[in-house]
Amino acid sequence: MPSAEAEVSVEQGVYEVLxxxxxxxxxxxxxxxxNVLKDETFDFGRKGEEAFEAVGLLLVNSNxxxxxxxxxxxxxxxxxxxGARGGDKTQEGFWKMAAPVRMSDGLTEGDTISKSEExxxxxxxxxxxxxxxxxxxxKEERQRQTEYEAHVAAANEANKGxxxxxxxxxxxxxxxxxxxxxxxxxxxxMGGRELINEASVTLAYGRRYGLVGRNGTGKTTFLxxxxxxxxxxxxxxxxxxxVEQEVVGDDTSVLQCVLSSDVERTQLLAEEAHFLGVQNGRxxxxxxxxxxxxxxxxxxxxxKQSRSDRLVQIYKRLxxxxxxxxxxxxxxxxxxxSFTSEMQQRPTKTFSGGWRMRVAxxxxxxxxxxxxxxxxxxxxxxxxxxxxxxxxxxKWPKTLIVVSHAREFLNTVVTDILHLQGQKLISYKGDxxxxxRTRDERLRNQQKAxxxxxxxxxxxxxxxxxxxxxxxxxxxxQSRIKALERIGHVDAVVNDPDYKFDFPTxxxxxxxxxxxxxxxxxxxxxxxxxxxDLNFGIDLDSRLAMVGPNGIGKxxxxxxxxGELEPSSGTVFRSxxxxxxVFSQHHVDGLDLSSTPLLYMSHCFPGVLEQRLxxxxxxxxxxxxxxxxxxxxxxxxxxxxxxxxxxxxNKPHIxxxxxxSNHLDLDAVEALIQGLALFQGGVLMVSHDxxxxxxxxxxxxxxxxxxxxxxxxxxxxxxxxxxxx
Numbered sequence: 001m002p003s004a005e006a007e008v009s010v011e012q013g014v015y016e017v018l019x020x021x022x023x024x025x026x027x028x029x030x031x032x033x034x035n036v037l038k039d040e041t042f043d044f045g046r047k048g049e050e051a052f053e054a055v056g057l058l059l060v061n062s063n064x065x066x067x068x069x070x071x072x073x074x075x076x077x078x079x080x081x082x083g084a085r086g087g088d089k090t091q092e093g094f095w096k097m098a099a100p101v102r103m104s105d106g107l108t109e110g111d112t113i114s115k116s117e118e119x120x121x122x123x124x125x126x127x128x129x130x131x132x133x134x135x136x137x138x139k140e141e142r143q144r145q146t147e148y149e150a151h152v153a154a155a156n157e158a159n160k161g162x163x164x165x166x167x168x169x170x171x172x173x174x175x176x177x178x179x180x181x182x183x184x185x186x187x188x189x190m191g192g193r194e195l196i197n198e199a200s201v202t203l204a205y206g207r208r209y210g211l212v213g214r215n216g217t218g219k220t221t222f223l224x225x226x227x228x229x230x231x232x233x234x235x236x237x238x239x240x241x242x243v244e245q246e247v248v249g250d251d252t253s254v255l256q257c258v259l260s261s262d263v264e265r266t267q268l269l270a271e272e273a274h275f276l277g278v279q280n281g282r283x284x285x286x287x288x289x290x291x292x293x294x295x296x297x298x299x300x301x302x303x304k305q306s307r308s309d310r311l312v313q314i315y316k317r318l319x320x321x322x323x324x325x326x327x328x329x330x331x332x333x334x335x336x337x338s339f340t341s342e343m344q345q346r347p348t349k350t351f352s353g354g355w356r357m358r359v360a361x362x363x364x365x366x367x368x369x370x371x372x373x374x375x376x377x378x379x380x381x382x383x384x385x386x387x388x389x390x391x392x393x394x395k396w397p398k399t400l401i402v403v404s405h406a407r408e409f410l411n412t413v414v415t416d417i418l419h420l421q422g423q424k425l426i427s428y429k430g431d432x433x434x435x436x437r438t439r440d441e442r443l444r445n446q447q448k449a450x451x452x453x454x455x456x457x458x459x460x461x462x463x464x465x466x467x468x469x470x471x472x473x474x475x476x477x478q479s480r481i482k483a484l485e486r487i488g489h490v491d492a493v494v495n496d497p498d499y500k501f502d503f504p505t506x507x508x509x510x511x512x513x514x515x516x517x518x519x520x521x522x523x524x525x526x527x528x529x530x531x532x533d534l535n536f537g538i539d540l541d542s543r544l545a546m547v548g549p550n551g552i553g554k555x556x557x558x559x560x561x562x563g564e565l566e567p568s569s570g571t572v573f574r575s576x577x578x579x580x581x582v583f584s585q586h587h588v589d590g591l592d593l594s595s596t597p598l599l600y601m602s603h604c605f606p607g608v609l610e611q612r613l614x615x616x617x618x619x620x621x622x623x624x625x626x627x628x629x630x631x632x633x634x635x636x637x638x639x640x641x642x643x644x645x646x647x648x649x650n651k652p653h654i655x656x657x658x659x660x661s662n663h664l665d666l667d668a669v670e671a672l673i674q675g676l677a678l679f680q681g682g683v684l685m686v687s688h689d690x691x692x693x694x695x696x697x698x699x700x701x702x703x704x705x706x707x708x709x710x711x712x713x714x715x716x717x718x719x720x721x722x723x724x725x
Contacts, residue, residue: 021064036054036055037051046079047076048072048075053611057619059074059075062624141594180202183200183232183233184232191633200425201425207399209401210403210404210418211418212403212417212435212666214665214667215638223242223244223375226240226373227240241364241371246353246356248348249351250349254345255334258359258363262321265318265321272315276311333362334359337362371401373402374400376405379659385550390409393413401418402414405662405668405689406690410431414431414432416428417431417432446491498671499668501674504619504648506680514682515575518535522556522565529706533570534560538561543697544683545686546558546702547686547715558686561684562582562656563580564582582658594630597634597642605649614627621671640662655676657685673696690715690716700715700718
């Protein structure tokens with residue numbers, strides 16, 4: 001370990017080189033940079049090349065420096081100050097290797113070795129020390145696994161405590177539910193980290209709120225706490241339904257699964273059938289006496305009158321709750337979510353998780369709770385269903401909070417925005433576009449007020465400092481000091497750090513055809529043909545989006561392009577030199593949640609230098625301490641960015657993206673659009689996100705009838721054709 005003097009000198013050096021800018025940088029980022037550089041085994045490299053590899057991109061991303069050139073200058077200055085620490089240099093300034101190294105060790109196929117990697121030799125470690133390191137590594141992995149299992153158990157226990165919500169028809173004698181919900185001065189923590197601190201929110205009855213904020217700020221946790229009635233101010237008799245988990249599949253049909261959420265209707269119909277069975281002589285002999293009959297089966301007059309009165313009550317209540325139209329209402333909701341009549345009669349266990357999630361959404365819409373909480377409801381929907389849901393939610397009669405990355409969905413549905421940032425919740429009137437304009441104006445005004453306040457305070461403080469010890473001006477100094485106290489402080493503007501999706505540029509450009517289909521057809525064994533006579537080509541300039549209803553085969557077509565599937569007939573040519581990166585929900589679900597992003601990348605790419613893996617994770621916004629967090633603590637969007645980092649490490653020529661915006665927050669979608677615009681390769685995506693498609697591709701393909709046909713028009717025009725159909 002380095003001496004305390006060496007650590008202090010490096011820390012002081014970093015602050016001196018960065019100067020005033022160091023004060024505005026997150027302390028966690030600065031601490032990480034210092035910890036990397038102060039390790040006595042760290043090699044700064046000649047002119048700071050290795051320092052730049054390790055922390056250069058982080059310096060730029062955290063606004064320590066303005067650009068990459070300045071980052072290299074800073075790293076060179078640090079190398080000049082501390083480069084001789086931890087090893088010997090030759091007279092020419094190169095590091096001497098402790099042992100010969102074969103530079104191809106640990107590299108994946110097609111990987112290249114940079115000069116900076118060649119000159120960094122690993123220190124010699126004894127077998128005994130290696131064994132100690134391995135034991136420590138295993139112990140840390142066991143500890144992470146234990147923490148992850150405890151997290152899963154706690155999450156399951158929390159879900160058990162989630163109150164069941166069924167249709168409430170507001171019967172006589174039930175307590176009235178307050179229309180508005182006022183939550184005041186509440187705080188929410190998770191895993192020892194405070195997510196919301198002393199926030200106050202009023203939810204007005206009948207308003208539709210869009211909950212927005214960066215991934216990891218606590219949006220989903222906030223919804224869960226509300227659903228559990230864990231926040232003061234939420235009435236206990238207020239029905240809250242949080243749609244986040246798919247329906248458990250069983251033998252119940254989809255339609256019956258939705259109808260069964262109306263418990264009162266189900267019980268009344270069962271009671272009606274029971275009494276009608278008695279009337280028609282179908283009563284079970286064992287319960288004759290319980291229904292006012294003699295042993296011979298004759299109904300007593302008193303029991304007959306009682307049963308008749310109860311039937312009248314049942315019919316009256318069934319009419320009050322509109323029970324006989326319930327099936328058509330449930331069927332209409334399911335149809336809007338793309339369930340055909342045949343699908344509505346199928347058991348729920350025969351559907352995939354995405355379709356069972358739609359059933360959960362259908363139940364929520366059918367139940368119509370006092371407060372409906374939707375977390376990314378469009379993730380599992382095709383464009384047909386999204387458009388239907390938009391029109392349905394615009395007419396929603398009660399209170400709604402929705403978390404969504406789909407800008408156009410929010411613009412259509414919500415009446416208000418709740419912005420979660422810096423542990424605070426701020427309400428804005430209007431849709432998402434209005435929120436952006438209002439917030440930008442507020443931040444500009446706040447910045448002007450802050451700068452004016454600082455100028456005024458600086459002017460007064462300068463007077464105080466100049467004449468503090470001047471007896472003749474003592475009274476003036478005291479008045480200025482009181483003026484400073486009266487002026488007070490104006491908070492500086494705090495902006496979220498910029499997101500990055502920095503897709504690496506492929507270095508070797510394959511010549512000639514990249515991917516081409518010639519009369520290709522495909523069908524799964526034992527099933528019908530999904531595609532017939534496909535003829536198209538894809539090159540490095542292709543920017544395409546495939547649209548069409550769910551189940552039509554869009555994801556299958558991506559697999560045919562990538563080579564995961566091969567055609568049943570015809571041919572598909574793929575250049576042997578082309579590298580393709582495929583992003584799908586599978587890659588996010590397949591992450592080792594007990595591991596950290598850095599460890600996960602090191603397992604995927606063994607032998608690659610840690611600094612290089614950190615730099616690549618940083619190009620997708622997984623920087624600093626975030627790269628060292630267990631992935632079960634990351635938000636869905638943060639996990640997506642880890643998956644992006646993994647699939648693009650080998651610098652692909654073509655990106656095949658299946659619903660890439662799922663789980664990303666709105667700022668991350670903007671960063672993804674910018675990253676794709678700068679990517680120097682081909683892009684083919686499956687998505688229903690209008691903002692993403694409009695900003696990143698220039699051609700639409702409509703998948704239907706076993707074909708992929710170019711659509712001559714914009715995405716907005718395609719939506720019009722769907723609404724008209």
